[in-house]
Amino acid sequence: MDSTSPETTSGVLSTTHINPFEEMASRFDKAAELLGLDPGMRKVLREPIKELKVSIPVVMDDGRIEVFIGYRVHHSVVRGPAKGGIRFDAGVSLDEVRALASWMTWKCAVMNIPFGGGKGGVICDPRKLSRGELERITRRYTSEIMDLLGPEKDVPAPDVGTDSQTMAWLMDTYSMHVRHTVTSIVTGKPISIGGSRGRVEATGRGVMLAGREAARVHGLPLEGARVVVQGFGNVGSISAKMFASQGSRIIAVSDVNGAIQNPDGLDVAALFTYMQKSRTVVGFPGSTPLDPAQLLTTECDILVPAALENQITHENADQIRTKIIVEGANGPTTAAADEILQKMGVVVIPDIYANGGGVTVSYFEWVQDRMGFFWREDEVNQRLEELMVQSFADVREMAEARNVSYRIAAYMVAIQRVANDLQLRGLYA
Numbered sequence: 001m002d003s004t005s006p007e008t009t010s011g012v013l014s015t016t017h018i019n020p021f022e023e024m025a026s027r028f029d030k031a032a033e034l035l036g037l038d039p040g041m042r043k044v045l046r047e048p049i050k051e052l053k054v055s056i057p058v059v060m061d062d063g064r065i066e067v068f069i070g071y072r073v074h075h076s077v078v079r080g081p082a083k084g085g086i087r088f089d090a091g092v093s094l095d096e097v098r099a100l101a102s103w104m105t106w107k108c109a110v111m112n113i114p115f116g117g118g119k120g121g122v123i124c125d126p127r128k129l130s131r132g133e134l135e136r137i138t139r140r141y142t143s144e145i146m147d148l149l150g151p152e153k154d155v156p157a158p159d160v161g162t163d164s165q166t167m168a169w170l171m172d173t174y175s176m177h178v179r180h181t182v183t184s185i186v187t188g189k190p191i192s193i194g195g196s197r198g199r200v201e202a203t204g205r206g207v208m209l210a211g212r213e214a215a216r217v218h219g220l221p222l223e224g225a226r227v228v229v230q231g232f233g234n235v236g237s238i239s240a241k242m243f244a245s246q247g248s249r250i251i252a253v254s255d256v257n258g259a260i261q262n263p264d265g266l267d268v269a270a271l272f273t274y275m276q277k278s279r280t281v282v283g284f285p286g287s288t289p290l291d292p293a294q295l296l297t298t299e300c301d302i303l304v305p306a307a308l309e310n311q312i313t314h315e316n317a318d319q320i321r322t323k324i325i326v327e328g329a330n331g332p333t334t335a336a337a338d339e340i341l342q343k344m345g346v347v348v349i350p351d352i353y354a355n356g357g358g359v360t361v362s363y364f365e366w367v368q369d370r371m372g373f374f375w376r377e378d379e380v381n382q383r384l385e386e387l388m389v390q391s392f393a394d395v396r397e398m399a400e401a402r403n404v405s406y407r408i409a410a411y412m413v414a415i416q417r418v419a420n421d422l423q424l425r426g427l428y429a
Helices: 020-035 039-046 094-110 131-144 164-178 202-217 234-245 268-278 335-344 357-371 377-402 406-425
Strands: 050-059 065-076 082-089 116-123 154-158 226-230 249-255 258-261 288-290 302-305 324-326 347-349
Touching (some): 020 094, 020 335, 039 406, 050 131, 065 131, 082 131, 094 116, 094 406, 202 234, 202 302, 202 324, 202 377, 226 234, 234 249, 234 268, 234 302
Parallel strands (some): 226 302, 302 324
Antiparallel strands (some): 050 065, 065 116, 249 258, 258 288
């Protein structure tokens, strides 16, 4: 998620048997068919326009040389520069990066911001690497993909396994190559070097706003609503905090080490403090342990999957006991699961809208960097809320007009916008 930093969570399903790009493509094909999209246009918009694989030789702390593999994919630049995060994770694959780049195209289009879709990743386990090793990997990776980068070409951001420090290294490396400081090359930076206020909380805040809009339409008061959050990284933890601020009860959460629950509601503020000391939610006073595999099937009003893709599948969808799913992660629900959930009457607020808060405030950061003038945090939050509310209205209008799910409606809104702009620009030959 541009700037979503959802984290790996124990108990998540294995994703090795599910191709994330094909999952994205199946939704694209259905939406394109309903739009009556020209077959040629469909071919253009379905495939990424550029894929780069790089080798990253790094001298490790013990003196040995290790070679890491990295990717950067551009799906579309029709509406503006490629935008998308960089993840450091052992499970990174080209198909995953291709899918994430595609989702970024549709996410930016749904939110109606002037970016295309991109994504990057390096196959590594950042938890097993020192700070020095992470910095060397980041800088060499940046130098290897330099030809793709630029404020008008490709603007990365943090994702799984990366953070604001990673982005600072990336910005510095790029700036050293071009011989002057370029703050707008990357978003999700520390505020002191061109980052935006409200950026860290943006994705989680957007998830809450998406849930709020959906709950309002479907007659579910947020006050007292039971919320379950899978993944207590940046997105999940902020989502929990934001829902709690609306009076909701956070009854279960999980992280990489396990899951906890309290039917009466967890004290989210105290949980944040506990996390800072223990680096896990496990053992939090006032909670009881929960099997992470059972977290997604815990009965609740709002379920927020904020870990990794392909967590709700045909294998567990019929066991989901919630009214609304708000997707904090990218691609947490498979196409097969969508059909099951729809028959069960579960409302799914799709990732390409629900976690769009991160890329939206990334856009705000890019704009602020380019004009050298920075907004107050309340201004950032207000602008974000306006776009989240308007985008939900756009998706809902399409869903009602075409009698489709919110997911297919979101794809239809996005594809229609990108296709229209491509048609206006024409094909260069």
